[in-house]
Amino acid sequence: MAQPKYTTHHGMVDILPDEIRKWHFLEDLIRTEAEKFNFEEIRTPIMEQTELIVRGLGQMTDIVSKEIFSFSRGEDNYVLRPELTAPVVRAYVENRLDQRGGSQKLYYIGPMFRAERPQKGRQRQFHQFGLEIMGSSDAIADAEVIAFMIHIYRKIGIKNTTLKLNSIGDPESREKYKAALKAHLKPNFEKLSEVSQKRFENNPLRILDSKEEEDRPFIETAPLLTNYLSETSVNHYTKVKEYLGDLGIPFVEDPYLVRGMDYYTETAFELISPDLGAQDALAGGGRYDLLVEEIGGMPTPAVGFAAGMERLFIACEEMGIHLGSEKKVDVYIVTLGDAARKWGLLQLSALREKGISATMDYMGRSMKAQMKDANRENARFAIIVGENELKEGKFTFRDMVKSEEMLLSFKEILNVLF
């Protein structure tokens, strides 16, 4: 096929009418379930100040160092948001949401942008939903965040998942651990993979995450972060695990789980699925107790997660789950002749006024073509109107499912439709 003149940018996809129903279904589900958990939606701009993202996620992270779309205009630096935790925290601080009292429970749905090489489950514009609880350091908050996340996947029927859990502690214990880890790796520095060598100074924790074969022996013998956690961190982590157990949410502890953003503290978790291929993370999140202060707000503990919507759809496909209903319309008005077309146009509004969805042919096609169209559009009923019907004031009212017809006045049709 010849390549069209204009196409979407690499890694950016159109969501077409045939697939929009599953999006609506998922969005509706997220909204109704989030409200059951008493979360409120927040919408922030697609673009933020570059500095917010750099400071928030960390200069050295992969996302900031090579995956953000940014540009400047005059004095201002813009960035297409690569995630929403930092922007939500910004909004929380900027709008003094803490003054609403209590902890703030926020959820969001929307597009994110990362300049990566697209592949299965990875696009440059993709969609996430997620939630954040601001103002609570209690493990109950961690448990609720995870519970909501799991709840959504259970509700949809995606069962083949694993919840990975870890605690990365507070900054002090992490510093102590980093020192110990570096001491352990240093004698074999030359044998480490190239990426790991690069991370040795600026981000040694991520070496634990390495999938490079040559790193494995050193990772396996490395000290565990778990053993360097402060008493407070251990207590918090223990509580989280206890609550998850009580809630009947199975999890696997993964002491090597380290997440990509610098703002994480304490609890870190990831929901993975073997159905996704190489990009196996359905959702991920954790606690970020220092981010609010980092961005200029009062010290405020917080925890949240983000989930990839496209990846959720991939998991559904693999499991044969169909989201959303078929497209349909209540009434299709089939018209013959100009007078009938005008009559149809007027009755469309009358039907819609009553809350009935209705449509008609706009192309002046034959009756057969209109019936075919009504069928394709999944019309429940067809109203057929020509010269005779107009004269008599009685219209052919066809039940498209039962294939039965009656001759009724428009008023009688309205009665049947209720």
Added chain:
RNA sequence: GAGCUCGUAGCUCAGUAGGUUAGAGCGCCAGGUUGUGGCCCUGGAGGCCGGGGGUUCAAGUCCCCUCGGGCUCCCCA
């Protein structure tokens, strides 16, 4: 940034050792039914065989370049 792989109708794909006007199924349009959908039958529209160059009497088919898609590494949703 690196590697692998694939580009033939709207979609899924056939195209035999290079050989005349490039095919099928689905979808679309029309007719069979002068006012009736889904099933069936018939017909039609729709392809610079991704683009450019080369080899050859002859290229969808072979070679080179290029563009685009998909997958993988890294990392993440």
